[in-house]
Amino acid sequence: MSAETLVQLLYLVATGLFILSLRWMSSPETARRGVFAGVGAMALAVAGTLAGVAAGGGTHYLWILLAFLVGTGVGYPLAMVPLTAVPQRTALSHAFGGLAAGLVGTAKFVLYYGQGNAAALAPYVVIALVAEILLGYLTFTGSLMAAGKLQEVHWIPQRPVTYPGQNMLNMGMMVVAVALGAALVGNPLAPWAPAAFLAVIVLSLVFGVMLILPIGGADMPTVISILNAYAGLSAVAMGFVLNNKLLITAGALDGSSGLILSIIMCKAMNRSFANVLFGAFGQAQPAVAGGEAKVYKADTPESAAQVLAQAELVVIVPGYGMAVAQAQHRVRELYDQLKKRGVAVKFAIHPVAGRMPGHMNVLLAEAEIPYDDLVEMDTINPDLPHADVALIIGANDVVNPAARTDKGSPIYGMPIIDADKARTVYAIKRSKNPGFAGIDNELYFLDKTFMLFGDAKAVVGELAKQLAGESGMH
Amino acid sequence: MTDFSGFAIALIQASGDHGAGGHGQVDFMGALFVFMLATFIGLMAIQRVSRLLHTPLMSLTNAISAIAVVGSIIVSADKDAPVVVTALGLVAIFCSVTNIVSGFLITDRMLKMFKKREGAGK
Numbered sequence: 047m048s049a050e051t052l053v054q055l056l057y058l059v060a061t062g063l064f065i066l067s068l069r070w071m072s073s074p075e076t077a078r079r080g081v082f083a084g085v086g087a088m089a090l091a092v093a094g095t096l097a098g099v100a101a102g103g104g105t106h107y108l109w110i111l112l113a114f115l116v117g118t119g120v121g122y123p124l125a126m127v128p129l130t131a132v133p134q135r136t137a138l139s140h141a142f143g144g145l146a147a148g149l150v151g152t153a154k155f156v157l158y159y160g161q162g163n164a165a166a167l168a169p170y171v172v173i174a175l176v177a178e179i180l181l182g183y184l185t186f187t188g189s190l191m192a193a194g195k196l197q198e199v200h201w202i203p204q205r206p207v208t209y210p211g212q213n214m215l216n217m218g219m220m221v222v223a224v225a226l227g228a229a230l231v232g233n234p235l236a237p238w239a240p241a242a243f244l245a246v247i248v249l250s251l252v253f254g255v256m257l258i259l260p261i262g263g264a265d266m267p268t269v270i271s272i273l274n275a276y277a278g279l280s281a282v283a284m285g286f287v288l289n290n291k292l293l294i295t296a297g298a299l300d301g302s303s304g305l306i307l308s309i310i311m312c313k314a315m316n317r318s319f320a321n322v323l324f325g326a327f328g329q330a331q332p333a334v335a336g337g338e339a340k341v342y343k344a345d346t347p348e349s350a351a352q353v354l355a356q357a358e359l360v361v362i363v364p365g366y367g368m369a370v371a372q373a374q375h376r377v378r379e380l381y382d383q384l385k386k387r388g389v390a391v392k393f394a395i396h397p398v399a400g401r402m403p404g405h406m407n408v409l410l411a412e413a414e415i416p417y418d419d420l421v422e423m424d425t426i427n428p429d430l431p432h433a434d435v436a437l438i439i440g441a442n443d444v445v446n447p448a449a450r451t452d453k454g455s456p457i458y459g460m461p462i463i464d465a466d467k468a469r470t471v472y473a474i475k476r477s478k479n480p481g482f483a484g485i486d487n488e489l490y491f492l493d494k495t496f497m498l499f500g501d502a503k504a505v506v507g508e509l510a511k512q513l514a515g516e517s518g519m520h
Numbered sequence: 521m522t523d524f525s526g527f528a529i530a531l532i533q534a535s536g537d538h539g540a541g542g543h544g545q546v547d548f549m550g551a552l553f554v555f556m557l558a559t560f561i562g563l564m565a566i567q568r569v570s571r572l573l574h575t576p577l578m579s580l581t582n583a584i585s586a587i588a589v590v591g592s593i594i595v596s597a598d599k600d601a602p603v604v605v606t607a608l609g610l611v612a613i614f615c616s617v618t619n620i621v622s623g624f625l626i627t628d629r630m631l632k633m634f635k636k637r638e639g640a641g642k
Binding site for chain 2: 064065067068069071072073074077078080081084085087088091092095096098099103104105106107109110112113114116117118120121122124125126127129132135136139140142143145146147149150152153154156157160170270271274277278280281282284285286287288289290291292293294295296297298299300301302303304305306307310395397402403404405407408411412414416417418419420422
């Protein structure tokens with residue numbers, strides 16, 4: 047068996063394992079097996095590559111080892127971040143993925159151009175190279191921006207930044223980059239080729255920043271998913287450049303995952319891709335003049351705890367506010383106290399609650415709330431009319447009835463959790479300011495709604511304490 | 521499962537072309553086939569992933585897309601390449617390995633936390 051055949055066989059097994067890895071993610075019971083399959087696949091891929099490189103007379107092994115060690119040294123602490131920081135960690139790793147693709151593409155171009163290798167720079171290779179560069183570098187800066195916004199780095203604006211002609215400027219930059227790329231396909235060895243190549247790199251780096259500037263926090267789940275797809279596609283492009291089918295397969299798996307998650311996120315907000323990327327959600331709405339001043343009914347944790355204690359079914363709707371306040375462990379205490387009293391407790395999970403797909407599930411799982419009680423929006427909504435209490439913890443737009451009724455609302459048409467159909471609604475809210483979309487939430491002004499103002503962690507802790515104290519008295 | 525066996529056959533046929541070597545048109549078409557089939561496999565597999573696990577799914581696919589390490593090693597180990605090419609490749613290895621290590625570790629860390637209700641049976 048030739049070395050090349052061995053390498054391809056190892057790659058083939060690795061490909062199969064990657065597919066199994068994703069299949070096993072279908073349920074929490076088999077999911078950890080999926081991680082092991084992925085690790086095995088990656089080990090085979092690296093082993094196969096090193097074997098192939100060694101057979102071809104490769105070099106720089108010590109340097110490669112060093113890069114592995116430094117990468118491990120940086121990767122390990124990144125895996126140990128608190129789970130509330132998972133969205134920015136994910137964005138950061140999309141950035142690393144994009145950068146790796148961009149750098150390999152750059153290296154290949156420098157190498158082939160330096161050799162004057164016209165055969166290696168066949169038109170389809172150059173097309174793949176340009177795609178790799180464009181996707182890789184725009185994913186790199188775009189993801190860094192997203193990570194910065196999620197981490198709330200102070201010099202990166204949190205609110206969407208918009209200006210006249212923004213979309214025209216962004217599209218213009220992309221058109222120029224693609225045109226330069228097309229020129230390179232015809233003349234990869236022209237004297238101006240390196241300059242054009244460099245211009246494509248710079249344009250895509252800038253484009254990544256510009257693309258994320260107008261995007262606000264509530265759109266992050268979609269944007270992270272789109273960047274995920276781009277990172278995968280840049281690996282696919284690398285596979286075309288290097289004529290490596292393992293890269294193409296694994297990149298395509300990642301790309302399709304990002305695509306499906308983006309579609310789910312867009313559907314959950316009733317918006318299109320284009321609308322997310324170019325719509326600049328969250329701009330201030332024109333104030334409705336002449337409306338009567340609406341008044342919140344505030345309540346105390348003491349009386350809220352009494353209502354909760356009498357309930358048969360409590361549905362908790364968590365949102366980004368729960369993550370910000372790191373309230374998930376207090377939520378678990380409240381859950382325990384209610385369960386102890388025989389109250390049924392369910393969690394209603396909106397697909398875009400939080401800052402990335404599945405964000406709430408991971409936080410609640412961290413607090414050891416059994417996943418059987420984490421219920422998707424479509425499954426829980428029929429139960430809400432039977433719920434005695436809907437307790438909203440730091441969620442806002444995902445329970446705003448304006449999405450059903452108000453055609454002028456920016457969130458009109460978005461599917462929501464029917465918290466307003468519960469008999470009583472309690473909403474924990476940090477301040478009286480409107481939520482991310484900058485719109486009032488009618489839910490808070492209903493007769494059956496009571497507000498609990500304060501930090502989610504403190505308020506939920508107080509609720510749990512009240513329930514514990516009361517049960518002590520009986 | 522039939523979806524997967526069809527894919528495997530196509531993959532074997534496509535990788536059979538590899539012996540031809542070089543950057544021939546045949547390889548490019550094979551690569552396109554692999555890309556299309558892998559995308560369909562990916563779409564079908566991902567659609568079955570529980571919504572509970574979308575965050576771990578994303579960190580797992582992050583780690584999988586760090587397969588870019590393969591290309592990075594190939595570039596770095598090229599003995600005929602100028603220093604700048606090797607350096608670019610080494611940085612790319614660093615980026616990919618960071619994603620491999622942090623991606624798989626944090627996925628497993630998260631998945632360990634998903635527990636069934638006590639008494640719900642295992």
